Amino acid sequence: MSSLVPDLVIAGEALSSRLLLGTGGLPRTSLVEPVLEAARPALVTVSIRRTSSLADGGLLAALQAAGVRLLPNTAGCLSAREAVLTAELAREALGTDWVKLEVVGDERSLMPDAVELLDAAEELVRRGFVVLPYTTDDPVLARRLVDAGCAAVMPLGSPIGSGLGVLNPHAIAAVRAAVEVPVVLDAGVGTASDAALAMELGCDAVLAATAVTRAEDPVAMARALRLAVDAGRLAYGAGRVPRRAEARASSPLIGLVR
Amino acid sequence: MITCNGETVGDAATVADLLERRLGDARPHGVAVAVNGEVVPRGEWASYPLAEGDVVEVVTAVQGG
Numbered sequence: 001m002s003s004l005v006p007d008l009v010i011a012g013e014a015l016s017s018r019l020l021l022g023t024g025g026l027p028r029t030s031l032v033e034p035v036l037e038a039a040r041p042a043l044v045t046v047s048i049r050r051t052s053s054l055a056d057g058g059l060l061a062a063l064q065a066a067g068v069r070l071l072p073n074t075a076g077c078l079s080a081r082e083a084v085l086t087a088e089l090a091r092e093a094l095g096t097d098w099v100k101l102e103v104v105g106d107e108r109s110l111m112p113d114a115v116e117l118l119d120a121a122e123e124l125v126r127r128g129f130v131v132l133p134y135t136t137d138d139p140v141l142a143r144r145l146v147d148a149g150c151a152a153v154m155p156l157g158s159p160i161g162s163g164l165g166v167l168n169p170h171a172i173a174a175v176r177a178a179v180e181v182p183v184v185l186d187a188g189v190g191t192a193s194d195a196a197l198a199m200e201l202g203c204d205a206v207l208a209a210t211a212v213t214r215a216e217d218p219v220a221m222a223r224a225l226r227l228a229v230d231a232g233r234l235a236y237g238a239g240r241v242p243r244r245a246e247a248r249a250s251s252p253l254i255g256l257v258r
Numbered sequence: 259m260i261t262c263n264g265e266t267v268g269d270a271a272t273v274a275d276l277l278e279r280r281l282g283d284a285r286p287h288g289v290a291v292a293v294n295g296e297v298v299p300r301g302e303w304a305s306y307p308l309a310e311g312d313v314v315e316v317v318t319a320v321q322g323g
Contacts, residue, residue, distance in 0.1 A: 022323030047322025050263040060288045060319045088297045093290035209323030
């Protein structure tokens with residue numbers, strides 16, 4: 001399918017797909033291989049956490065065995081200072097300059113803290129990172145993040161893990177219009193139609209985690225999202241018909257049998 | 259006394275010594291270390307000395323969205 005749509009390019013690098021996959025919530029490491037096969041994601045996100053046992057490295061070993069490209073996140077960080085240190089640790093542990101920057105304001109809403117996020121983005125760009133910030137669906141903040149040097153922006157469709165889909169399509173379209181870098185819809189995707197809608201709004205890619213990992217059948221949902229992302233991108237490029245308030249016959253009106 | 263991942267641990271001469279004691283491996287794969295808020299590159303673990311009061315973080319990649 002991916003040959004039907006042009007490659008996603010972030011920071012000058014062509015990626016293999018327009019679906020990014022999060023691993024958070026995956027019930028078994030044995031699902032890693034079939035889910036990756038079904039999703040064929042461009043990037044796979046992981047978190048950075050304290051470890052006291054080599055057994056904690058099981059997921060990383062499975063992902064690296066599958067040969068996927070990893071995108072560490074700074075999930076759980078509440079300040080720019082924490083996020084910068086976490087990104088530096090991720091770079092050392094995984095050997096990548098790319099980071100999905102998350103700085104949330106509180107652990108209940110998991111909404112981005114705009115002030116700390118921008119601060120962290122500026123510092124990480126200064127330190128040579130390719131920064132992909134998880135942000136609100138605010139075109140002004142998206143512009144600020146791009147001005148700070150971010151390589152993409154990742155606006156939320158709805159709260160993390162909520163599965164509520166794209167709650168404000170107009171805001172996502174406004175983010176798309178506000179920046180020239182890739183827009184990756186992040187957070188809130190619950191099923192295939194959510195991912196397709198995001199792509200139809202002009203997003204360049206979709207990141208899904210919970211939608212796959214907590215689905216009843218993660219492998220089937222992974223494949224559904226892969227197809228939805230490509231379908232949505234194709235539809236975006238195809239130019240949809242304008243919405244009309246009234247009916248308009250698609251069959252000819254002349255030559256009717258009376 | 260050294261603090262590692264929020265726990266007080268006994269003395270260790272170097273980062274590598276601490277990793278050997280905590281994880282059973284002085285050069286564990288996929289692990290990163292920070293001492294007092296600064297990352298210590300893997301290549302320096304064997305020689306990087308730890309001192310009384312140092313705060314060490316030892317992390318790896320886990321599930322995340």
